[in-house]
Amino acid sequence: QSVVLSHRYVKSYDSQDSSVPSDFPVLSQVKTFHTSPDSVCSGEYSAALNAPNLTALEKGALVIDELVCTEQEYVQDLAYSISHYPEAFSRKEIPKQLQTICTELFELVSRLHSFHRNIFLPVLRMCQSHPENLGECFTSQRESLKLYIDYIEQKHVMEGPMREFSSQIEDVERSIPKKAKQTLADYLIRPVHRITKYPLILQDMLKYSIRAEKHLPKIEAAIELCKEILRQANTRIHLLMLEFEHKQALEGPCILSDSFLVQVGNRHALKERQMFLFPKLLLFSKKKQFPGGKENYYLKDFLQCGDFSDVKACPDHPNTIELTSGERILLKSKCVDSHNLWLDALSSQTSTTPLEGPILQHLTMTCRKGLFRMDSIARRRAFSLNDPPRVRNEPPENKYPKTQAPTTTQLRHKPTTSLLAPRIVQLPSEHEFWIQKPLTMTCRFASNPPPSEVRWTHGDTPIISKSQETVFIVTSHVSSKLRIDKCEFSHSGSYTCYVTNEVGETSKSTQVLIRGPPTQPSTP
Numbered sequence: 001q002s003v004v005l006s007h008r009y010v011k012s013y014d015s016q017d018s019s020v021p022s023d024f025p026v027l028s029q030v031k032t033f034h035t036s037p038d039s040v041c042s043g044e045y046s047a048a049l050n051a052p053n054l055t056a057l058e059k060g061a062l063v064i065d066e067l068v069c070t071e072q073e074y075v076q077d078l079a080y081s082i083s084h085y086p087e088a089f090s091r092k093e094i095p096k097q098l099q100t101i102c103t104e105l106f107e108l109v110s111r112l113h114s115f116h117r118n119i120f121l122p123v124l125r126m127c128q129s130h131p132e133n134l135g136e137c138f139t140s141q142r143e144s145l146k147l148y149i150d151y152i153e154q155k156h157v158m159e160g161p162m163r164e165f166s167s168q169i170e171d172v173e174r175s176i177p178k179k180a181k182q183t184l185a186d187y188l189i190r191p192v193h194r195i196t197k198y199p200l201i202l203q204d205m206l207k208y209s210i211r212a213e214k215h216l217p218k219i220e221a222a223i224e225l226c227k228e229i230l231r232q233a234n235t236r237i238h239l240l241m242l243e244f245e246h247k248q249a250l251e252g253p254c255i256l257s258d259s260f261l262v263q264v265g266n267r268h269a270l271k272e273r274q275m276f277l278f279p280k281l282l283l284f285s286k287k288k289q290f291p292g293g294k295e296n297y298y299l300k301d302f303l304q305c306g307d308f309s310d311v312k313a314c315p316d317h318p319n320t321i322e323l324t325s326g327e328r329i330l331l332k333s334k335c336v337d338s339h340n341l342w343l344d345a346l347s348s349q350t351s352t353t354p355l356e357g358p359i360l361q362h363l364t365m366t367c368r369k370g371l372f373r374m375d376s377i378a379r380r381r382a383f384s385l386n387d388p389p390r391v392r393n394e395p396p397e398n399k400y401p402k403t404q405a406p407t408t409t410q411l412r413h414k415p416t417t418s419l420l421a422p423r424i425v426q427l428p429s430e431h432e433f434w435i436q437k438p439l440t441m442t443c444r445f446a447s448n449p450p451p452s453e454v455r456w457t458h459g460d461t462p463i464i465s466k467s468q469e470t471v472f473i474v475t476s477h478v479s480s481k482l483r484i485d486k487c488e489f490s491h492s493g494s495y496t497c498y499v500t501n502e503v504g505e506t507s508k509s510t511q512v513l514i515r516g517p518p519t520q521p522s523t524p
Contacts, residue, residue, distance in 0.1 A: 045062075045066045048062055049062065049063075049204065055212070056208045056209075056211035056212035057208070057212045057214070059204075059208045060131060060205060060208040060209055060212065060214075061128075061131070063201060063204045063205045063208065064124075064127055064128050064131055064134065064205070065128065066201065067124060067127075067201050068121075068124050068125055068127075068128060070197070071116065071120070071121050071124055072121065074116065074190065074194050075113065075116050075117050075121055077182075077187060077190050078109060078112060078113035078116065078117075078190070078191075079113055079117070080187070081106070081109060081184075081187040081188075081190075082106055082109055082110050082113055084176045084177075085102065085106060085172070085176070085184060085187070086102065086103065086106045088172045088175060088176055089102040089103075089172060094168060094172070095165060095168060097161065097165075098161070098165045098168055098169075101158050101161050101162070104154060104158075105154055105155065105158055105188070108147070108150060108151045108154055109151075109188075109191070111147060112147060112148075112151065112191055115141075115144050115147065119141065119144065120137075120141060120144075123137045123141075124137060131205075131209075131216065132214075132216055132217065134202075134205060134216060134219060134222070135202075135216055135217055135218030135219035135220070135221060135222040136217065136218050136222075137222075138198070138202070138218075138221075138222035138225055138226070139218050139221050139222055139225060142225060145195075145225065145226075145229060146229060146232075148191060148195045148229055148233065149229055149232050149233045149236065151191055151192075152191075152192060152195075152233040152236070152237065153233065153236040153237060153240070155188060155192070156237045156240060157240065160294075169184060172184075195226065195229060195230065196230060198226045199223050199226040199227055199230075202219060202222050202223045202226065203223060205219060206219050206220065206223065231256075234257065235254050235255075235256060235257040236254075238257040238274060238276070238297065239254050239257065239276065241295060241296050241297050242276065242283075242285055242296075242297045242298075242299070243288075243296050243297065243298045243299070244283075244298075244299045244366060246359060246362040246363075246366075249358070249359045249362070250278050250281065250359065251278065251279055251280055251281075251355070251359075252278055252279035252280070253278075254276055254277070254278055255277045255278065255279065255345055256275075256276075256277040256341065256342060256345055257274065257275065257276045257277070258274075258275060258333065258334075258338055258342065259272060259273070259274050259275070259334065260272070260273055260275050260331045260332060260333055261273075261331075261332040262275075262284065262329065262330070262331055262332075263329070263330040263332075264327065264328075264329050265327045265328055265329075266328075270332065271286075272286075272287070273285060273286060273300065274286070274287060274297050275331070277305075277342070277345055277346070277349070279305070279349065279352060280304060280305055280306065280349070280352045280353070280354075280355045281302055281303070281304060281305065281355060281363075282302065282303045282304075282305060282346070283299060283301075283302050284299075284300045284301045284302065284303075285297035285298060285299050285300055286298060286300050299363075299366050299367060300367060301367045302363050302367055303323075303325055303329075304352075304354055304355050305346070305349035305350060305352050306349075306350070306351070306352045306353060306354050306355075306438065306483065307325045307326070307354075307438070307440045307481075307483070308323055308324065308325050308346070308349070308350045308438075309324045309325065309433065309434070309437050309438050309439075309440060310322075310323070310324040310434075310437070311323055311324075311343070311346045311347045311350055312343075313339070313343060314330060317330065317332065319332060319333045319334070319335065319336060319338075319339040320332045320333070320339070321333070321339065321342060321343050321346065323346070325440070326440065326442060350438070351485075353472070354472050354474055354481070354483060356474060360474070360476070361476065364476055364478070419448060419449065419502070419503050420446075420447070420448045420503060421447075421501065421503040421504030421505070421506065422445050422446065422447035422451055422499040422500065422501050422503075422504065422505070422506050423445065423446055423447075423506055424443060424444070424445045424497070424499065424506055424507075424508045425444045425445055425446055426442070426443070426444040427441070427442075427443045427444070427497060427508045427510055428510060429509075429510055429511065430510065430511050430512075430513070431510055431511070431512045431513070432512075432513045432514075432515060433487050433491075433512065433513075433514055433515070434487075434514075434515055434516055435487065435488065435489065435514055435515065435516025436486050436487070436488075436516070437486070437487060438483060438484065438485055438486070438487070439482075439483065439484040439487035439491060439512070440481065440482070440483045440484075441481070441482045441495065441510065441512075442479055442480070442481045442482075443479065443480050443481075443482075443497035443499075443508070444478060444479045445478065445479065445480075445499045445506075446478070447477070447499060447501050448501075449501055449502060449503075450477040450501065451477070451499050451500055451501045452500055452501050452502060453498075453499075453500040454475045454480045454497070454498065454499050454500070455497075455498050456473060456480070456482050456495060456496070456497055456498075457495070457496045457498070458491075458493060458494075458495055459493055459494055463482065463495075470484065470485035470486065471483070471484050471485075472484075480497060480499075482495070482497075487514055488514070489514050489516070491512065491514055492512055492513055492514045493511070493512060494509050494510070494511055494512075495509065495510050495511075495512055496508065496509040496510075497509075
């Protein structure tokens with residue numbers, strides 16, 4: 001029995017409609033496929049692909065027809081939204097802020113409509129007769145398709161104000177002729193749905209081309225392009241949700257952002273963290289929910305990418321990345337694709353130079369209660385030096401008898417600040433590093449007042465930070481970090497960190513062992 005695709009895929013468009021050029025051939029006739037009546041339910045696309053009597057080539061043609069038909073519908077929806085809503089929101093009774101919001105948003109919608117109507121839809125139409133060009137149709141429009149990144153970001157920015165002016169938006173919608181009972185929110189979400197549908201359709205096309213043993217060049221590159229656009233859009237949205245007032249000062253753009261289960265050493269349970277990867281930093285944040293459904297991320301801790309001595313896939317756990325930065329850190333991702341993507345990105349960042357300047361101080365102050373235990377202990381101790389020690393198992397002294405009410409002269413006052421000599425909170429007694437890998441050691445201390453001098457020695461030789469020799473020393477009021485980009489066997493031995501303030505001085509030593517393949521003896 002011969003079954004023709006339903007009107008959803010064989011729709012005839014009015015040639016006077018501004019959304020479709022008049023010289024476009026309409027899809028009034030589509031190739032009929034001989035299928036069983038049970039295999040096609042009302043001509044639905046997914047059901048038609050499951051028809052048992054269709055060849056792989058015929059199913060591939062059906063995929064392209066679906067792509068072209070839905071593209072025409074999409075262009076029509078874009079044309080309808082830009083022809084009605086901008087004018088309706090420009091009326092005098094509409095608040096000025098709402099007018100500005102809608103103007104910015106519909107400017108992007110107009111650019112999307114222009115691109116799809118004049119460029120992308122004609123090229124897709126040609127692919128019906130030349131399916132081998134479908135992959136190149138996407139890859140050749142890489143820069144234009146990246147407009148979706150800006151649109152998705154701007155739409156997220158506008159969601160808060162749009163909720164604030166919901167009553168005014170409802171008044172505008174009542175004054176606009178309805179099209180299939182769609183609201184403003186329906187039209188604004190259409191571009192998001194469209195860019196997410198492209199990789200699904202391309203996956204179908206790739207599947208049937210493989211079955212038909214017909215190679216389609218660049219189809220996999222087109223799928224990866226669509227995924228990359230969605231990945232960059234999600235990264236921008238997550239970065240907007242990050243609560244850190246100095247994030248504009250972070251060096252370079254945000255490379256990746258995703259959710260991981262994080263474990264530090266063997267002392268912490270798995271904790272879900274939203275992670276942000278920058279050229280020199282790895283930020284850890286925690287989701288914070290507000291009434292009304294709003295969500296934000298607040299910064300918990302950070303690591304410098306240059307401190308990673310090793311980045312590898314964890315052999316004991318699937319989809320897990322193992323970082324070594326003084327201690328073992330496990331990052332468990334949700335899928336294989338995310339795991340592989342982050343593993344490559346983190347591995348490429350291990351040779352970056354340490355971050356310096358005011359932004360490092362801002363990050364340290366923001367992350368005082370960090371994810372990593374020793375960082376958190378050192379920071380808490382540094383900010384609680386003036387607290388008097390408490391003796392356990394002894395009740396606090398009752399200074400006021402029950403019959404005596406406190407007077408103004410009996411009110412407790414904060415004790416005067418006492419000066420304390422520095423003390424080292426953390427510096428392991430031993431370190432092991434691999435030859436030609438970064439050597440990183442951190443000495444954490446508490447000092448009141450802050451230290452006037454912090455210095456390192458290798459044996460009896462003072463260590464001086466020299467960028468040309470790839471030796472760096474970064475010191476703050478709670479820690480000092482020594483880093484050597486590529487360690488050699490000569491770097492083995494005893495290292496000592498000295499901390500001095502106006503009250504006194506303290507020091508602690510650590511033994512460094514460099515491991516690696518033995519040097520081949522030279523032949524006489």
